[in-house]
Amino acid sequence: MKVVLTCNGSRRYYGGNKYFFFLAKYLIKEGIDVEVIVDSDEGRGKLTEVCSTVRGTVIGPATGGKMNTVTSALYSFRLARYLRDISFDILHTATTMSFFYLASSNRAPTVFQVFGNEGFTDVDTLQARGLTKMYYQFLVQPAWRYCAARAAAIAAEGEFQIEEIAKTCRVSRDKIFVLPVGVYSSFIKERLKARKMTREQLGLTDKDFVLLSVSNLYPVKGVGYLIDAFRLVRQKLAEARLIIIGTGPEEQNMYNQIGAYQLMDSVIHLKNVPEVTLYDYYALSDLYVSPILQRDFIMGILEAEVCGLPIVSTGQEWLVKEGENGYVVPPRNPPAMAEAILKIYSGDREAMGITSQEIATDYDFEVTVKETVKLYQRLLG
Secondary structure, three states, rough: EEHHHHHOOOOOOOOOHHHHHHHHHHHHOOOEEEEEEOHHHHHHHHHHOOOOOOEEEEEOOOOOOOOHHHHHHHHHHHHHHHHHHHOOOEEEEEEEHHOOHHOOOOOOOEEEEEOHHHHOOHHHHHHOOOOHHHHHHHHHHHHHHHHHHHHEEEEOOOOHHHHHHHHHOOOHHHHHHOOOOEEHHHHHHHHHHHHHOHHHHOOOOOOOOOEEEEOOOHHHHOHHHHHHHHEEEEEEOOEEEEEOOOOOOOHHHHHHHHHHHOOOOOOOEEEEOOOOOOOOOOHHEEEEEEEEOOOOOOHHHHHHHHOOOOEEEEEOOOOEEEEOOOOEEEOOOHHHHHHHHHHHHHHHHHHHHHHHHHHHHHHHHHHHHHHHHHHHHHOOO
């Protein structure tokens, strides 16, 4: 069996891409021939950090940035032309990258997978306004309906997503399969053993209480609410520090907010951290915070759990056991988030970290990849 995986946005820190890169690694371990198609040389570089044995193909243009809609469409068109000239059995694609390929009458079985929930969510729940609301209503959601209707299967991140996918894309629930976002425990543990970075190199001390958040900086990720919550934490806990890893259009707003709150000395922002050093920051931290505004499967939470961190999250209740490894708080609620952070500070963080590691074992790629292979085999009959 040959499987083609394709994703976009590889010029920025992007959970969906990373999922495909590690999926490729574990599919190869299952004896499957895999080719991964990315949109830039930088994306191929990130791929080989994770899986040096995979065949990585670059089909530009690089997507992302202000021209994302245009470049994504061109990438999808060029991808369709490339796929028509090669032989493979299954196409597994992120979001609408398969749009033009799915117009082909002789297409291979295609698994259409979305990362994030915004395309399958009622636009009003995202508090989208103006051009953003029109973008989702008249471009994103119709494109996803088109892909969902023509794909052989739709991959949901969890049970929580099935109903919204069926409703938004107007497809039968029977077409939707749960493929949980996996975590690459063995890779992370190897990196933790090899780490050399110290807190001192970041200007931190052993007395500091370090919060970590890893995410694209998009409005739906809720970084502004995290900064609001951190301000409240700092009012009661002077040794609190915050590390934010990620890039995106909210960067300037984030900096403006940090400056207005006079938090520049207590917030560290890092952009595209290489995979080989990313987990050093998890190891140096005391707590992971996810402030996302929607129900979503957060890869950063799973990475943090493998690293033994307690969690404060805004809705990922399947990854957080209340009071045992962290707390789930309402989105857009900085006081509740701050209160949960302070509870963990004064609680048994070591015991919470052990529970986090236990939760992560259910989502190890060694386990989840087998469900993916079963889906591929089912589609091929």
